[in-house]
Amino acid sequence: LIKEYEGEGEEYVPTLGIPDEEFASLKKHITREEIRVVTLAKLKLRHDMCLWDVGAGSGSVSIEADHLLPNGRIFAMERNEQCLAFLKQNLNKFHTRHVTLVPGEAPDCFEDLPDPDRVFIGGSGGNLFRILEAVDTRLPAEGRIVINAITLETLTAATEFFENAGYQVEVTTINIARTRPLTEYKMFEAYNPVYIIVGEKG
Amino acid sequence: LIKEYEGEGEEYVPTLGIPDEEFASLKKHITREEIRVVTLAKLKLRHDMCLWDVGAGSGSVSIEADHLLPNGRIFAMERNEQCLAFLKQNLNKFHTRHVTLVPGEAPDCFEDLPDPDRVFIGGSGGNLFRILEAVDTRLPAEGRIVINAITLETLTAATEFFENAGYQVEVTTINIARTRPLTEYKMFEAYNPVYIIVGEKG
Amino acid sequence: LIKEYEGEGEEYVPTLGIPDEEFASLKKHITREEIRVVTLAKLKLRHDMCLWDVGAGSGSVSIEADHLLPNGRIFAMERNEQCLAFLKQNLNKFHTRHVTLVPGEAPDCFEDLPDPDRVFIGGSGGNLFRILEAVDTRLPAEGRIVINAITLETLTAATEFFENAGYQVEVTTINIARTRPLTEYKMFEAYNPVYIIVGEKG
Amino acid sequence: LIKEYEGEGEEYVPTLGIPDEEFASLKKHITREEIRVVTLAKLKLRHDMCLWDVGAGSGSVSIEADHLLPNGRIFAMERNEQCLAFLKQNLNKFHTRHVTLVPGEAPDCFEDLPDPDRVFIGGSGGNLFRILEAVDTRLPAEGRIVINAITLETLTAATEFFENAGYQVEVTTINIARTRPLTEYKMFEAYNPVYIIVGEKG
Numbered sequence: 012l013i014k015e016y017e018g019e020g021e022e023y024v025p026t027l028g029i030p031d032e033e034f035a036s037l038k039k040h041i042t043r044e045e046i047r048v049v050t051l052a053k054l055k056l057r058h059d060m061c062l063w064d065v066g067a068g069s070g071s072v073s074i075e076a077d078h079l080l081p082n083g084r085i086f087a088m089e090r091n092e093q094c095l096a097f098l099k100q101n102l103n104k105f106h107t108r109h110v111t112l113v114p115g116e117a118p119d120c121f122e123d124l125p126d127p128d129r130v131f132i133g134g135s136g137g138n139l140f141r142i143l144e145a146v147d148t149r150l151p152a153e154g155r156i157v158i159n160a161i162t163l164e165t166l167t168a169a170t171e172f173f174e175n176a177g178y179q180v181e182v183t184t185i186n187i188a189r190t191r192p193l194t195e196y197k198m199f200e201a202y203n204p205v206y207i208i209v210g211e212k213g
Numbered sequence: 214l215i216k217e218y219e220g221e222g223e224e225y226v227p228t229l230g231i232p233d234e235e236f237a238s239l240k241k242h243i244t245r246e247e248i249r250v251v252t253l254a255k256l257k258l259r260h261d262m263c264l265w266d267v268g269a270g271s272g273s274v275s276i277e278a279d280h281l282l283p284n285g286r287i288f289a290m291e292r293n294e295q296c297l298a299f300l301k302q303n304l305n306k307f308h309t310r311h312v313t314l315v316p317g318e319a320p321d322c323f324e325d326l327p328d329p330d331r332v333f334i335g336g337s338g339g340n341l342f343r344i345l346e347a348v349d350t351r352l353p354a355e356g357r358i359v360i361n362a363i364t365l366e367t368l369t370a371a372t373e374f375f376e377n378a379g380y381q382v383e384v385t386t387i388n389i390a391r392t393r394p395l396t397e398y399k400m401f402e403a404y405n406p407v408y409i410i411v412g413e414k415g
Numbered sequence: 416l417i418k419e420y421e422g423e424g425e426e427y428v429p430t431l432g433i434p435d436e437e438f439a440s441l442k443k444h445i446t447r448e449e450i451r452v453v454t455l456a457k458l459k460l461r462h463d464m465c466l467w468d469v470g471a472g473s474g475s476v477s478i479e480a481d482h483l484l485p486n487g488r489i490f491a492m493e494r495n496e497q498c499l500a501f502l503k504q505n506l507n508k509f510h511t512r513h514v515t516l517v518p519g520e521a522p523d524c525f526e527d528l529p530d531p532d533r534v535f536i537g538g539s540g541g542n543l544f545r546i547l548e549a550v551d552t553r554l555p556a557e558g559r560i561v562i563n564a565i566t567l568e569t570l571t572a573a574t575e576f577f578e579n580a581g582y583q584v585e586v587t588t589i590n591i592a593r594t595r596p597l598t599e600y601k602m603f604e605a606y607n608p609v610y611i612i613v614g615e616k617g
Numbered sequence: 618l619i620k621e622y623e624g625e626g627e628e629y630v631p632t633l634g635i636p637d638e639e640f641a642s643l644k645k646h647i648t649r650e651e652i653r654v655v656t657l658a659k660l661k662l663r664h665d666m667c668l669w670d671v672g673a674g675s676g677s678v679s680i681e682a683d684h685l686l687p688n689g690r691i692f693a694m695e696r697n698e699q700c701l702a703f704l705k706q707n708l709n710k711f712h713t714r715h716v717t718l719v720p721g722e723a724p725d726c727f728e729d730l731p732d733p734d735r736v737f738i739g740g741s742g743g744n745l746f747r748i749l750e751a752v753d754t755r756l757p758a759e760g761r762i763v764i765n766a767i768t769l770e771t772l773t774a775a776t777e778f779f780e781n782a783g784y785q786v787e788v789t790t791i792n793i794a795r796t797r798p799l800t801e802y803k804m805f806e807a808y809n810p811v812y813i814i815v816g817e818k819g
Contacts, residue, residue, distance in 0.1 A: 165802075
């Protein structure tokens with residue numbers, strides 16, 4: 012009954028921490044393995060929750076969440092055609108059971124979806140404020156929104172929205188460096204820092 | 214069939230990212246939520262693997278791993294009496310299904326255990342080299358050891374062992390800062406950095 | 416002609432990087448050595464400039480700047496009585512030549528001072544916006560303001576002010592960890608992260 | 618009497634924190650502005666000391682140190698022909714007064730130089746151990762060696778040398794991210810982390 016990907020005989024998909032290179036994606040448009048699992052931890056998923064993944068990109072967060080929501084539902088929204096192609100390919104590859112692909116632009120595409128318990132916003136395409144306003148009307152009390160920001164503008168906008176809307180806010184900054192496995196010397200290479208912003212509805 | 218902790222009515226245990234304060238522990242002797250999930254991701258667990266958790270402390274890694282190894286086994290080893298008491302308390306609280314408590318000192322306590330697929334070393338009590346030598350004789354090819362180091366000495370010793378033993382080595386450094394939720398201003402407070410060292414047997 | 420502090424025979428003051436413990440201060444109210452020198456670098460001081468040090472605290476930035484402004488002037492402003500006592504003590508200890516102590520509250524205490532070329536704001540006591548507005552009326556084109564922020568609120572407020580006022584903005588985040596020299600093992604201890612915000616007037 | 622670079626009328630060289638782009642260099646072979654000033658702070662230079670800059674590269678550390686050693690001497694050693702050309706160009710551009718260029722390979726090129734009070738090793742070209750052994754025979758008690766490491770191997774080798782030779786060791790890790798000034802959004806871009814290792818002779 013376990014989700015499992017059997018490629019070339021020996022391969023398997025870990026139950027957490029799928030390597031970045033396993034996802035088909037536009038280069039650099041993937042949430043890195045380490046950031047992805049911290050993001051999932053911050054979402055505080057319960058087995059039967061409904062998760063909205065806004066700006067799902069290549070789907071790495073939805074795909075890892077699939078295993079953490081065995082009785083739940085995930086809606087992966089994406090407007091970019093190229094990303095949608097990769098997203099479909101990845102959902103197939105990993106045999107997700109609970110992920111529904113929602114092509115279209117947030118917040119318009121929210122309309123026909125069931126209300127979320129948790130919302131992850133990985134990309135907002137310049138609509139962050141409108142998206143947050145729309146999410147807010149649908150999210151129940153104690154609902155939780157997690158936003159990954161790589162710009163100061165998103166950090167500021169998200170924080171201000173949460174404070175004005177009376178959410179509890181926590182920001183976690185993550186600086187990671189990893190040795191490249193293939194060089195002779197183990198040189199540390201930094202990822203760009205990510206701000207994980209959590210808003211919990213009062 | 215989902216592991217779930219029903220405390221005081223409303224509470225639930227997230228399927229990933231149990232908050233630090235949910236674990237009974239000696240102060241500061243817990244692997245922080247964010248570090249814990251990255252550690253689990255680095256272990257690359259498959260549903261049916263056998264995990265050794267050496268120096269399990271309050272058991273937070275074993276407890277979160279329990280959910281990621283639905284068909285596997287986890288051996289949580291700990292020698293410190295005080296930690297053992299907390300460990301027992303936490304295993305009970307979270308109703309783990311696959312975790313066996315192993316009181317005693319590594320590597321001596323390895324003897325009666327089945328061979329591991331994955332080994333996590335959160336604390337080595339000054340025995341790191343002996344522990345790694347003993348693990349190495351039991352770990353199959355493509356087995357994986359993950360060590361969390363907070364001192365330069367452990368970082369150096371672990372890396373050197375892996376290189377001499379022909380393992381593939383990757384080191385990830387994690388610097389995290391988090392805003393305190395209870396202050397009026399959101400001041401960033403840093404965790405001490407952690408080095409997550411992965412050795413994969415050739 | 417070199418500034419030099421001869422204490423107890425053997426001691427000397429380095430021409431850059433005075434150790435934190437050399438400054439009399441309220442505990443934790445000092446800009447750390449590493450942050451201090453990066454701050455000075457960001458100020459881009461020319462030998463003959465006028466520097467305002469707003470919220471000078473124990474004076475560590477003014478004191479290190481003294482050597483970098485051999486033909487310039489530094490005004491160290493501080494309103495807190497306890498800090499003022501430490502500040503005086505430190506200015507005496509390090510024989511600064513170009514630092515004038517300005518007791519009082521910013522921005523009121525700006526009135527009698529000559530216009531600045533550079534302004535460092537280490538603490539704003541809740542008056543950041545008023546301070547920045549007042550500084551802006553006195554700062555010439557190509558003048559430069561550097562703010563050290565440890566809260567998200569200051570980061571946001573400073574950035575927004577600079578953008579609205581047409582300044583060029585650059586933010587540098589610094590995460591530092593240092594091994595404690597006195598323990599047997601070299602454990603890395605993190606400083607809390609600092610945001611160094613630079614605004615350059617258009 | 619102040620070192621000053623007058624280029625194209627308006628330009629000036631700050632007395633600390635020369636922007637990276639002011640140095641002619643092989644791309645990426647420059648010690649970044651922020652790292653450079655922390656490195657200088659760690660050297661604890663006194664006005665009249667003798668500094669060896671081993672593997673000087675484009676000379677940025679020697680050039681900034683020039684101002685901090687008004688009565689001292691700096692020997693900038695470099696073996697790479699291309700780097701030497703840039704180094705010469707930069708020494709000319711910044712009108713250094715105390716820097717002597719020493720073409721050749723360390724430690725062989727040490728022979729004719731006066732003993733150092735301070736040694737900075739920015740690059741060791743695979744000879745770190747031999748360089749450190751040679752430096753050790755020339756460095757007086759309380760002398761100080763600072764090494765910037767970007768690989769785990771250098772970090773380990775330097776630390777081990779210092780410990781075996783009875784030096785006091787301190788390691789500072791620096792993780793910096795900076796907003797790019799030219800993009801519409803202020804995205805944080807990380808530098809790779811640097812380990813600044815300080816060894817002080819007993």
